[in-house]
Amino acid sequence: MKYNIPFIIALIILISSCSSQHEEHLRPVSKVEQKRAAMIYDSLSNLHYALPAPQKGDWLEAHPEKAESFQDYVEKWPQTKTAKRTKLYLVKLSPFMATQQVIFDKTMTYLSLFYDTEVDTFTLNIDYENIPEKFFRKNDLQEIQVLTDFFLKKELLKALPDDAWGLIGCTAVDIFPDPKWNFVFGQASLSNRVGVWSMRRLGDIENYPETKNRAFMRNLKVASHETGHMISMKHCVYYDCLMNGSAHILENDAKPPYLCPVCLAKADWNRNFDLHDRFDQLFTFWNENQYDIYHQYYEIVKEVAIK
Template sequence: MSPVKYNFIFLYLIPLLLFFSCQKKEKTYIETVALNDVQLTKAKPGDWRYSRDEPFQTFEDFQKLDKIKPEPGKNTIYLQPIGEFNELQKKEIERTRDYLSTYFQLSTKVLPVLPNTIFPKMARRIFKDGQEQILAGYVLENILIKRKPKDGVVLMGITEKDLFPRPEWNYVFGQASYKDGVGVTSMYRFSNGNLSESNFNESLERLIKISSHEIGHMFGISHCLNANCVMNGTNSLSETDFHFARACSLCQQKLNSTLRYDQKKRLTALKHFFEKQHLNAELSRTEQDLNLLK
């Protein structure tokens, strides 16, 4: 080939190379919503992170775990109410079902209520404040594991009684056996044992945070050290209230790698839930994520 032809080809290629080099690589969904992650504040005495040195779980760490995951014929989340629930408490459980179905993008069903008589005397105690408490481990091992439906990937118990994990502990919001895919949480502390119309939304927000947190653990996600996130560890109601119901970008990446849902469809459904329930702070955060995707 003559030098003239070589020059012609070279001059032709330069604009093409410049064109492709100037094209920005399109950001992934996770890279996009990461812009809305809020950095964790320094832990204070009494906070979960203050006295614990937990390892940071990377996405690669998460992928290596042997964890439960939905599969054909075993892909439903079940809620098991245990206790004597009034109409407002029943409404809170139904709203929680709606939320978990949206958050995890999995079919979520409420099982028939079990009575408090299912708890034997050895699994009960009267706390110093006067309320009856139930041993959380008994609920997991002697009730939930034995009753988990065959098509259930997760079974989450919800009690109206307060819970305690062992004699030396005052109380616990929830407890789970991650390898068995069962957990339990109590509604009691979320409304100080007295759910009303005035504190309904506050109690509901706490319940959806704790239940989605525990189920997130069942799917292999450790306590989050990446950003303010529903998967942050919590020691108190004030710490629970401070944490977002929103999963940070890293925890969303972990969750979606297992559940494989449509990210934008999920965000849109979450927006509708928060809008309907007037949970305005979470609605705003969801809208901010959606705005980044436009």
């Protein structure tokens, strides 16, 4: 029998490379971490409502999804921070109007608190008039609408900094994930550390300034939801939770801007939170932005959360 020596060598290198990539993100779960996850659940679960049965047109009615437990999550090699990957990046993908820039800046502040991370920002100058034809179409208002793959598989992946545990882009341009879909609020990769969201469907602030607070909340939810996907969290089907899927804007409005105890345990294991400090910071954020309901939520949570 003849052996193709160069092929065998190449195969060994490929296998070794794949193994090392897995090992880079695989962090065995200790008994202490398992106990911490259980304590998060035990201390906070009675503050959260079980996710109700989906109504016609809701995300889960159209996209039935399996539950992902804490154990499921940690066993699938989720994307995590490393010694080199320490920052979250927010990227401007289009020019913003003044009120959109305010929302973008507040979102950056919020994500830094929510994921307990250093956040940096930069701009990618996208020539929307000259995007390859396969990556765009016109929406129902005859506006340019960009396929999310253009950002997720080309522009953002190419721009991903070496020190990024995640990179999420924001655009004022409408986006869609597939020719069968009308639009999407945002999308992220579970494995490539990149995501994108669009302000286009989240409120016309310039013409209707009275909707500013609603648009602000919607953007925070979409951005923090997609960032959750960037650390490999799937949609939540356990409780009312930030990580619930949203098929329409009313479903987005209905979900809370916080994580349920199952998803919080995942994010805590991934990001290694100081939970009390995180809750204190979010308590202050919602108080300063005059959202009493979430200010009160964190006032309760920080009293019962584990140390």
